[in-house]
Amino acid sequence: MHPAPSVIVFTTFSGLGFGLLFWLGLGMPAPTGMTAFVFFVLAYLCAVGGLLASTFHLGHPERFLKAFSQWQTSWLSREGIAAVVTLLIMALYGAGLVFLGAKWSVLGWLGALGSLVTVGTTSMIYAQMKTVPRWRHWSTPGIFVSFSLGGGALMAGQTTIALILLLVAAAFQIASWVIGDNQLANSGTTIETATGLGHIGKVRAFEPPHTGTNYLMKEFIHVVGRKHALKLRIIGAILGFAVPIAFLAVGVTHLTAFLAIASHVAGVLALRWLFFAQAEHVVGLYYGKR
Amino acid sequence: MTQLPTSTDKKLGLVIDLDTCVGCHACVVSCKGWNTENYGAPLSDQNAYSGAASGTFLNRVHSYEVQPPEGQAQLIHFPKSCLHCDDAPCVTVCPTGASYKRQEDGIVLVNESSCIGCGLCAWACPYGARELDAAEGVMKKCTLCVDRIYNENLPEEDRQPACVRTCPAGARHFGDFADPDSNVSILTAERGGMDLMPELGTSPVNKYLPPRPKDTSTDIDILAPYLTPVAEDGQGFIGWLDKALSAFPGGSK
Numbered sequence: 001m002h003p004a005p006s007v008i009v010f011t012t013f014s015g016l017g018f019g020l021l022f023w024l025g026l027g028m029p030a031p032t033g034m035t036a037f038v039f040f041v042l043a044y045l046c047a048v049g050g051l052l053a054s055t056f057h058l059g060h061p062e063r064f065l066k067a068f069s070q071w072q073t074s075w076l077s078r079e080g081i082a083a084v085v086t087l088l089i090m091a092l093y094g095a096g097l098v099f100l101g102a103k104w105s106v107l108g109w110l111g112a113l114g115s116l117v118t119v120g121t122t123s124m125i126y127a128q129m130k131t132v133p134r135w136r137h138w139s140t141p142g143i144f145v146s147f148s149l150g151g152g153a154l155m156a157g158q159t160t161i162a163l164i165l166l167l168v169a170a171a172f173q174i175a176s177w178v179i180g181d182n183q184l185a186n187s188g189t190t191i192e193t194a195t196g197l198g199h200i201g202k203v204r205a206f207e208p209p210h211t212g213t214n215y216l217m218k219e220f221i222h223v224v225g226r227k228h229a230l231k232l233r234i235i236g237a238i239l240g241f242a243v244p245i246a247f248l249a250v251g252v253t254h255l256t257a258f259l260a261i262a263s264h265v266a267g268v269l270a271l272r273w274l275f276f277a278q279a280e281h282v283v284g285l286y287y288g289k290r
Numbered sequence: 291m292t293q294l295p296t297s298t299d300k301k302l303g304l305v306i307d308l309d310t311c312v313g314c315h316a317c318v319v320s321c322k323g324w325n326t327e328n329y330g331a332p333l334s335d336q337n338a339y340s341g342a343a344s345g346t347f348l349n350r351v352h353s354y355e356v357q358p359p360e361g362q363a364q365l366i367h368f369p370k371s372c373l374h375c376d377d378a379p380c381v382t383v384c385p386t387g388a389s390y391k392r393q394e395d396g397i398v399l400v401n402e403s404s405c406i407g408c409g410l411c412a413w414a415c416p417y418g419a420r421e422l423d424a425a426e427g428v429m430k431k432c433t434l435c436v437d438r439i440y441n442e443n444l445p446e447e448d449r450q451p452a453c454v455r456t457c458p459a460g461a462r463h464f465g466d467f468a469d470p471d472s473n474v475s476i477l478t479a480e481r482g483g484m485d486l487m488p489e490l491g492t493s494p495v496n497k498y499l500p501p502r503p504k505d506t507s508t509d510i511d512i513l514a515p516y517l518t519p520v521a522e523d524g525q526g527f528i529g530w531l532d533k534a535l536s537a538f539p540g541g542s543k
Contacts, residue, residue: 059409059428067386073384128414188489197354203355213344215346220413
């Protein structure tokens with residue numbers, strides 16, 4: 001899959017933002033006044049900034065309101081609704097903390113639930129794709145939710161919880177690599193089933209339909225990620241998990257917390273890039289490529 | 291609406307005969323021509339006169355080499371367009387309701403004025419049947435020439451998809467799969483029409499007819515024995531010429 005920068009930025013930062021909102025909603029921490037203001041601004045910058053970035057790759061972003069209409073079948077529509085509802089609830093909850101010093105816990109819990117649902121619906125956009133066997137697995141929601149909650153806890157200053165959740169996120173990531181590497185082969189979809197010619201013999205793509213490239217090849221066939229997959233996995237895992245976990249274990253100051261968060265974000269960006277770049281869409285089989 | 295109809299009154303679609311297709315790409319050209327000038331946004335090209343040309347097509351012809359366990363490899367031309375699946379995954383993922391499958395005839399269409407160009411339907415389609423037009427920013431796909439098949443301004447023989455009408459080999463057939471006596475249903479039954487990627491559960495309406503088995507006779511032609519290479523044994527004049535020329539400096543032995 002083509003790793004579009006807008007989608008990588010969107011999933012990474014909205015995941016972090018909603019993760020932070022989740023912990024704020026649970027009252028962990030429950031700051032008031034200026035401190036609360038800083039926390040909520042940070043969370044909204046990440047969540048809303050991420051959502052805005054996701055509109056950059058649309059052909060007609062001005063029609064975005066229509067995208068809230070098909071919640072009965074579409075995970076993308078559900079995600080949009082969940083995100084907006086959550087942001088509205090948490091804006092009220094945040095306003096209470098910032099301006100009135102009041103903690104409306106029920107609103108916070110609802111907002112936390114909404115944050116979890118939003119990240120879950122984001123992950124289902126990918127996990128639902130039968131056409132991308134690597135994604136169609138429980139480890140995809142596992143990665144998205146654990147990254148979001150772990151990164152959110154890190155930003156919320158919940159040291160112990162962050163430590164545990166980053167370990168869980170790393171475990172989900174490794175599981176998705178180990179399982180994901182065999183998903184295409186295990187899916188049973190091959191160039192033979194794609195063409196229906198397997199009963200005759202071994203099929204090979206002989207001549208493509210055109211001399212140049214096309215939308216499908218640009219969108220679905222990406223080989224650079226796979227070429228450097230192992231290196232990128234190591235870099236992503238070190239930056240995303242090992243460095244922040246080490247900082248958390250050593251002890252948290254403002255500086256180490258900042259470094260831990262910066263390293264985590266860089267790592268998640270690399271891992272998210274790989275999440276797309278490594279994923280094989282079955283349409284590549286028609287072109288004799290993966 | 292992105293909810294699929296539980297059943298459709300008709301199941302309009304294509305039968306594509308892989309035995310007959312000669313790979314001339316006439317269907318590609320006629321499709322591009324008709325659908326650029328008619329329903330919806332035109333099918334744009336980018337850098338059409340450069341070395342890096344690309345463009346939107348609703349129908350593309352691949353060619354595959356198939357190597358049986360024994361004998362000669364076969365070359366099979368393989369036209370591919372929207373299969374108008376009964377369980378179309380492209381429709382249900384659409385967030386705006388722009389993609390839909392018609393209850394009356396089963397055609398899968400895009401309402402371009404509602405499409406936000408997110409591309410998710412193209413992700414969901416295993417067949418590469420949908421392409422986002424780079425100029426218009428909306429999703430394009432085969433409409434089964436919905437603006438031809440019901441068009442009473444056209445002569446009766448032209449009321450079929452442009453690709454079917456133009457195919458010089460008769461490799462493409464259009465009809466109603468819900469009617470067991472239709473041309474396409476009979477062809478599918480007689481020739482073992484098959485689904486592409488059946489394991490993905492999309493239940494395609496379009497069917498592909500597999501190539502017929504190759505003739506197994508070794509006598510391909512009554513003239514064949516007379517056409518064998520003359521100098522294989524290196525006898526006579528040709529044999530002498532071969533030796534003489536090989537004796538020159540630089541000659542091959």
